Amino acid sequence: MREHISYSDMPEADVTRLEHSMIVRAIARDEKIFAQNSEATGLFCLRSGYALLWHADAFNHKTAFRVVGAGEMMGYRSLFGEDTHAATAQALTTCDVCYYPKKVVLELVDEFPSFARRFFRTLARDRGPRDALLLRGQHIPVRTRLVNLLLLMNTDKACPDNDTCVLKLPMLRRDIAALLAARPESIARAIKELGQDGIAIFNGRTVTIPNLDALSAETNREQLPLNNSVTV
Amino acid sequence: MREHISYSDMPEADVTRLEHSMIVRAIARDEKIFAQNSEATGLFCLRSGYALLWHADAFNHKTAFRVVGAGEMMGYRSLFGEDTHAATAQALTTCDVCYYPKKVVLELVDEFPSFARRFFRTLARDRGPRDALLLRGQHIPVRTRLVNLLLLMNTDKACPDNDTCVLKLPMLRRDIAALLAARPESIARAIKELGQDGIAIFNGRTVTIPNLDALSAETNREQLPLNNSVTV
DNA sequence: CGTACCGTTGAGGTGAGTCAAAGTAAGTGG
DNA sequence: CCACTTACTTTGACTCACCTCAACGGTACG
Numbered sequence: 300m301r302e303h304i305s306y307s308d309m310p311e312a313d314v315t316r317l318e319h320s321m322i323v324r325a326i327a328r329d330e331k332i333f334a335q336n337s338e339a340t341g342l343f344c345l346r347s348g349y350a351l352l353w354h355a356d357a358f359n360h361k362t363a364f365r366v367v368g369a370g371e372m373m374g375y376r377s378l379f380g381e382d383t384h385a386a387t388a389q390a391l392t393t394c395d396v397c398y399y400p401k402k403v404v405l406e407l408v409d410e411f412p413s414f415a416r417r418f419f420r421t422l423a424r425d426r427g428p429r430d431a432l433l434l435r436g437q438h439i440p441v442r443t444r445l446v447n448l449l450l451l452m453n454t455d456k457a458c459p460d461n462d463t464c465v466l467k468l469p470m471l472r473r474d475i476a477a478l479l480a481a482r483p484e485s486i487a488r489a490i491k492e493l494g495q496d497g498i499a500i501f502n503g504r505t506v507t508i509p510n511l512d513a514l515s516a517e518t519n520r521e522q523l524p525l526n527n528s529v530t531v
Numbered sequence: 532m533r534e535h536i537s538y539s540d541m542p543e544a545d546v547t548r549l550e551h552s553m554i555v556r557a558i559a560r561d562e563k564i565f566a567q568n569s570e571a572t573g574l575f576c577l578r579s580g581y582a583l584l585w586h587a588d589a590f591n592h593k594t595a596f597r598v599v600g601a602g603e604m605m606g607y608r609s610l611f612g613e614d615t616h617a618a619t620a621q622a623l624t625t626c627d628v629c630y631y632p633k634k635v636v637l638e639l640v641d642e643f644p645s646f647a648r649r650f651f652r653t654l655a656r657d658r659g660p661r662d663a664l665l666l667r668g669q670h671i672p673v674r675t676r677l678v679n680l681l682l683l684m685n686t687d688k689a690c691p692d693n694d695t696c697v698l699k700l701p702m703l704r705r706d707i708a709a710l711l712a713a714r715p716e717s718i719a720r721a722i723k724e725l726g727q728d729g730i731a732i733f734n735g736r737t738v739t740i741p742n743l744d745a746l747s748a749e750t751n752r753e754q755l756p757l758n759n760s761v762t763v
Numbered sequence: 764c765g766t767a768c769c770g771t772t773g774a775g776g777t778g779a780g781t782c783a784a785a786g787t788a789a790g791t792g793g
Numbered sequence: 794c795c796a797c798t799t800a801c802t803t804t805g806a807c808t809c810a811c812c813t814c815a816a817c818g819g820t821a822c823g
Binding site: 362375376377385408412418424427429431432436437438 | 588589592594596607609610611612613614617637640642644647650651652655656659660661663664665667668669670712713
C-alpha cells in the first residue's frame with residue numbers, strides 16, 4: 300500500500316486520511332479473514348504472516364489458488380468488481396491484517412489518477428491466474444508442480460547464491476495439496492522422491508535445497524509432448 | 532466499450548476522440564490478433580466472431596483459457612499491467628476487431644474517474660480465472676468439464692426454455708481440448724458418452740441439447756469427495 | 764497417557780493420456 | 794465434377810500417474 304501511495308501525487312492530507320481509516324487486526328492461525336460470498340466492504344493487506352485464498356464450489360470442493368505473503372493485498376478483485384468475495388481468505392500462520400474501508404479507497408482512487416493507475420496495475424498483474432498454470436496444470440506431474448511451488452515461495456528469501464538454501468513453508472501438506480490440485484498422499488510421495496534425488500530435503504515444514512539450479516532444472520524435465528498441433 | 536462510455540460522464544468531444552482513434556480490422560480464421568510476449572500497444576474489442584486466448588509455456592505446452600465473443604474486450608490485462616501480452620489471441624472464426632491505441636485509453640482513464648471505475652470493474656470481474664476452475668479442475672472429470680463449457684457457451688443464445696436447444700460451437704475439438712486441459716481423443720470419447728446418454732448430441736460443431744435442465748444436472752454429478760478436511 | 768490431528772506408507776483401481784490407425788470432412792487443382 | 798491432398802475426428806488397445814481406501818507412526822496438547 301505504501302508503494303501505491305509513493306507512486307501517486309497524493310497530498311499529505313489524503314495520505315493521513317487513508318492511514319487513519321486503516322484498522323489493524325491480529326488473526327490467529329486457521330481463522331478466516333474474509334469469507335466467500337460475503338460482501339466486500341474494504342481492502343485487505345497482510346502486514347505479517349501468510350494467508351491462503353481458496354474457493355469452494357457447489358458441492359464443497361475446495362481449491363486453493365494463492366498464497367498471500369506479508370506486504371501483499373487481497374480482496375481487491377471483489378472490491379473493484381463490485382461483487383461479493385469469490386474466495387475465502389484463511390490465515391496459515393498468525394498474522395497482522397490491515398483493513399482499509401471501501402469508501403475511502405474508492406474516493407481516493409477517483410480523485411488521484413496516479414493512485415488509480417497503480418491499482419490498475421496490481422489488478423492486471425494479479426499473479427493468481429498465471430501461477431495457476433504452473434501449479435495446477437494437469438500435463439505437469441505433481442513432482443514438478445511441487446518444485447514450481449517451492450520456486451514461487453522462494454522469491455523473498457534469496458539463498459546465498461548457489462549454496463544451500465533453506466525455506467520454511469507456512470502451510471500444511473493438505474494446503475500444498477489444495478494448491479497443487481492433488482491429494483496429500485501424492486504430495487507425501489513427491490516429497491519422498493525429491494528427497495531421495497537430493498533435490499529438496501523436507502523436514503517438517505523446513506525445506507533444504509542443496510542446489511537451486513538443480514531445482515530449477517526440474518521444471519524443464521518435461522516429457523516431450525510431440526503434439527505438433529498448431530492451435531492447442 | 533460503448534457500455535463503458537455510457538457509464539461515464541465523458542463529454543461528447545472526448546467520446547468522439549475515442550471513436551476516431553479506433554481502428555477496425557477484419558481478421559481471418561486462425562490468424563493471430565496479438566501474440567504472446569509482444570508489446571501491448573492498445574486495447575482490443577471483438578465486434579463480431581470468436582477468438583481464443585491461449586498461453587504457451589517454456590516448452591510450448593499450449594493452454595487455452597478464454598473464449599472471447601462478440602462485444603467483449605481483450606488485452607486489457609497486459610495494457611494496464613504495463614507488461615507484454617501474457618497470451619496469444621487467435622481468431623476461431625473470421626472476425627472484426629476494434630483497436631484503441633493505448634495512449635488515448637490511458638488518457639481518458641486518467642481524466643474520467645467514472646470511465647476508469649468501469650474498467651476497474653471489467654478487470655476485476657474477468658471471468659477467466661473463475662471459469663478456469665470449472666473448465667480445468669482436475670477433480671472434475673472431462674465429461675463434466677465439457678458440460679460446463681457448453682453451459683458457458685450457451686449464455687448468449689438462450690433456448691426456447693425447457694425445449695430443445697441448439698448451439699453452434701465456434702471451435703475445433705483440439706481447441707475444446709486445450710480449454711478443458713484434455714486431449715482431443717478424450718473429448719471425442721466424452722462427446723460420444725453424452726450423445727449415448729441423450730444429454731447433448733454433437734453433430735460436427737452443432738450441439739443439440741434436448742433438455743437444458745438435464746445438462747445442468749450433470750454438473751452436480753459429483754462423486755462425493757468425503758474429504759472432510761477443513762482447510763483444503 | 765489418551766485424544767486428535769498430521770504425515771507417511773502400501774495395495775489396488777481407474778480416468779485419462781499415448782500411440783497408432785482408420786474414417787471423415789474440407790480444400791485444391793486439373 | 795472428380796481425384797487428390799491435407800487436416801480434423803474418431804476408435805481401439807495399452808499404460809501410467811494419481812486417486813482411493815485403509816492402516817500405522819509421529820507429535821502436540823489437555
